[in-house]
Amino acid sequence: MSKRSLILEAATELLEASPTGDVATRGVAEKAGVRQPVIYRLFGDKDTLLAAVVDQGFARYLAAEQAAEPTADPVADLRRGWDQHTQFALEHPNLYRLMAAPGPACVPKAIDEMHALLRATLERVAQAGRLAVEPGRAADIVISANTGVALTLLTRPGTRPGTDLSARVRDIVLAGVLVPEASTGGTSPPVTRGRAATTLAALLRRESPCALSPAERALLCEWLTRLTDDDGATPTPADGGSRTATRTHESRTGGSRTTDRSTT
Amino acid sequence: MSKRSLILEAATELLEASPTGDVATRGVAEKAGVRQPVIYRLFGDKDTLLAAVVDQGFARYLAAEQAAEPTADPVADLRRGWDQHTQFALEHPNLYRLMAAPGPACVPKAIDEMHALLRATLERVAQAGRLAVEPGRAADIVISANTGVALTLLTRPGTRPGTDLSARVRDIVLAGVLVPEASTGGTSPPVTRGRAATTLAALLRRESPCALSPAERALLCEWLTRLTDDDGATPTPADGGSRTATRTHESRTGGSRTTDRSTT
DNA sequence: TTGCTCACGTTATCAACGATACCAAGGGTG
DNA sequence: CACCCTTGGTATCGTTGATAACGTGAGCAA
Numbered sequence: 198m199s200k201r202s203l204i205l206e207a208a209t210e211l212l213e214a215s216p217t218g219d220v221a222t223r224g225v226a227e228k229a230g231v232r233q234p235v236i237y238r239l240f241g242d243k244d245t246l247l248a249a250v251v252d253q254g255f256a257r258y259l260a261a262e263q264a265a266e267p268t269a270d271p272v273a274d275l276r277r278g279w280d281q282h283t284q285f286a287l288e289h290p291n292l293y294r295l296m297a298a299p300g301p302a303c304v305p306k307a308i309d310e311m312h313a314l315l316r317a318t319l320e321r322v323a324q325a326g327r328l329a330v331e332p333g334r335a336a337d338i339v340i341s342a343n344t345g346v347a348l349t350l351l352t353r354p355g356t357r358p359g360t361d362l363s364a365r366v367r368d369i370v371l372a373g374v375l376v377p378e379a380s381t382g383g384t385s386p387p388v389t390r391g392r393a394a395t396t397l398a399a400l401l402r403r404e405s406p407c408a409l410s411p412a413e414r415a416l417l418c419e420w421l422t423r424l425t426d427d428d429g430a431t432p433t434p435a436d437g438g439s440r441t442a443t444r445t446h447e448s449r450t451g452g453s454r455t456t457d458r459s460t461t
Numbered sequence: 462m463s464k465r466s467l468i469l470e471a472a473t474e475l476l477e478a479s480p481t482g483d484v485a486t487r488g489v490a491e492k493a494g495v496r497q498p499v500i501y502r503l504f505g506d507k508d509t510l511l512a513a514v515v516d517q518g519f520a521r522y523l524a525a526e527q528a529a530e531p532t533a534d535p536v537a538d539l540r541r542g543w544d545q546h547t548q549f550a551l552e553h554p555n556l557y558r559l560m561a562a563p564g565p566a567c568v569p570k571a572i573d574e575m576h577a578l579l580r581a582t583l584e585r586v587a588q589a590g591r592l593a594v595e596p597g598r599a600a601d602i603v604i605s606a607n608t609g610v611a612l613t614l615l616t617r618p619g620t621r622p623g624t625d626l627s628a629r630v631r632d633i634v635l636a637g638v639l640v641p642e643a644s645t646g647g648t649s650p651p652v653t654r655g656r657a658a659t660t661l662a663a664l665l666r667r668e669s670p671c672a673l674s675p676a677e678r679a680l681l682c683e684w685l686t687r688l689t690d691d692d693g694a695t696p697t698p699a700d701g702g703s704r705t706a707t708r709t710h711e712s713r714t715g716g717s718r719t720t721d722r723s724t725t
Numbered sequence: 726t727t728g729c730t731c732a733c734g735t736t737a738t739c740a741a742c743g744a745t746a747c748c749a750a751g752g753g754t755g
Numbered sequence: 756c757a758c759c760c761t762t763g764g765t766a767t768c769g770t771t772g773a774t775a776a777c778g779t780g781a782g783c784a785a
Contacts (some may be wrong), residue, residue, distance in 0.1 A: 200762095218564055219741065232764055233746080243743065298562030298614055300482060308617065337613070337620055337669075338630050345609020349601070353572065354565055357603060364633075365594075366602050373633025408687045420681055422595060423672045463732095487770065496735060498774080507772065 201239050209292075214449055219289040222246070248304045254292045257306035258285050259314055266314075271321035274369060278318060279343055282311075283363040286347035293351065297344050301361040311338050327376050335374045342370045355434035404438045465503050472514045473556075482555040487508070495661055511559055518556045519571035522549050523578055530578075535585035538636060541583060546575075547627040550611035557615065561608050576600050591640050599638045606634045622655040653687045 207228035211220045222243055226233040229273045240246040262281055268274050286293040296307055318334040319339075328335060349356060356362060407414055471492035475484045486507055490497040504510040512725075515703040526545055532538050550557040560571055592599060610630045613620060620626060673681060 203504055222744090223742075232765075233743090234765090235763065237744065294562055297616070298558055298612060303616060305617070313674065333621065334624055334629065337624070337626055338633065341609045341613040341626060341630055342606045342634070343609065344612060345605045345607065348562060348608060348612070349605040352561070352567065353569070360598055360601070360708075362598075362601055362605060365598070366605055369602065369637030370606070370630075372637055409684055413684060417681065417684055419675055420677060486773085487771075497772090499734065500737090500771065502733070 200229070200231055200235060202238055204231065204239065204246070205249060205253055208246060209254060212247075212250060212291050212295075213289060218294055222249075244265075244300065247298075248306075251292060251296050251304045254289060254307050255296060255311065259307075259310055266318065271325055272320055272327055272371075272375065273320060274318050275339075276367060278315060279339070279367045279371070280363070282343050283347050283350070286351060290351050293347060297348055308340075312340060314399060315339060322375070327378075328374065330374055330377045338374055339370060342366055359388055394421045397421060464493070464495055464499060466640075468495065468500055468503065469511070469513060469517055472510060473518060476514060476555050476559075477509075477553060479555060482558055484511075508564065515556055515560050516570050517567045519560060519575065523571075523574055526580055530582065531585075533588055535582055536584050536591055536635075536639065538588060539603075540631060542579060543603070543631045543635070544627070546607050547611050547614070550615060554615045557611060561612055572604070572663060575606060579603060586639065591636065593640045594638055602638055603634060606630055637689075 204225060208220060208225045210222055212218075220333075222236050223233050226236055226245070235409050236246060240249060258281075262278065266274055266278070282457045286297075296304055316332050316336045321330060325333055330338070343363075346363050350362065390420060409417065430448075468489060472484060475488055475492060487497050487682070489498055489510070500507075500510060502512060522545075525572065526542065530542070548559075560568055580596050583592060583599050586592045587596055594602070601708045610627050612669055633694050638675075663665045
């Protein structure tokens, strides 16, 4: 095994085991069985070394994802890609932070590869007539939102445990990027049980006089919150694919002023 | 001016002017006109100092935003908040990176304040009947996506210049979180408490699987019936202006959906 | 006044870090 | 053999975060 690979492997292991998310070149050299200046001879810089570590880690991840990608349903692939992205971030927090929020030396290679892979999937989605925006822009949109969700989950683990933030944002973003699936019937009624509960809870929170006692009201609000969670059917991964676009938001809420006119 | 403020100010200026996004305690001390150990006496740690810098910077931003917030149209406030968030990130990249991707010492205060402010706006949106998910979760969703967009714009300035990524993701995310305007096609639904209770009760009566136990459900239905009875009560005792604003936004701007499919 | 504590600051220093200068084999090639 | 280039090692520099030890002046009791 080449010394470069040894150093890369040692740096990867130390980085993933580091509580601070940082590694020292001396530690890497010692673990790799070489002297410190060898690192600078092979990589030239610590940032370059870390960039190589990130690139290698993401290359592995992307290879694994690319291997299992092509399915008959490109939209399902899209959703699976989002979930794997989030899962990878949670499993490799330090690596992911280095990629998502780099310092001076950027790491464009990993992101670009990821962008390319996502774009390929989006291209298949577009060929199926399901994509609503240009694939490149859609890839930017999806990657941005996915990165934000992953970083939120990383840096704030106490963010409402049990709330599957990633799945929620995924459904929202994909629904905004995809063409709504053939809506059942003419106008699909978007009034679900969860929304009704949300509206009622908000109204209850505001107004004071009520037909219920304060204790009843408190319990009612708690129940309404629980009802807010399930929008009718729990999003099981088996059925979830079809629900992606059932949320037809056919009127883009407000100001697409910049989207239509100026893009040319 | 206290030495603490001097140090904070010096650290802020150095941080914003730093190309690497990092500052040295010696530089901060020199600029503040004090000796280095004073920093450790006042803050105890470099991470704590940086956390204080981030908190102060975000407090200023949040104060400015909070001052200009309350408008008649809460949805418009929501959109403006998103844009100001993105703009602030672009204007203060180092500060924003420290907040969005912190190291060992987290900076929960700034994010929590931001979350609270956004949640207040979302509460007003919910009271207008425009919110589709629980305000707390909606705040998580919006902040996550907004952070991801801001970090993407920061770390990759070459991301398709001219494409207003932030506005696109904003429209998508808000469309996924809000109730579609004029969903029933006709007039805006008068969001009274009794009507929401009626809707929810009807939905509960129809669908069987539920997050509540049968006993809880029965009691909930009874309460909803009682809430339905007081339908004639005043919908808004104090602020009557909020409801008039639910329709201010124009409905649509032509199909932005299938416009640029053919770009390949 | 004297003696004491305590908050505040300074000087000097440590340990770890990234990075570099300089040297020492090894191995082809003429 | 001499020559050069690659590869690696030794020793070291400058900087950084952080700390120990000491000094100083205000407030306060006896």
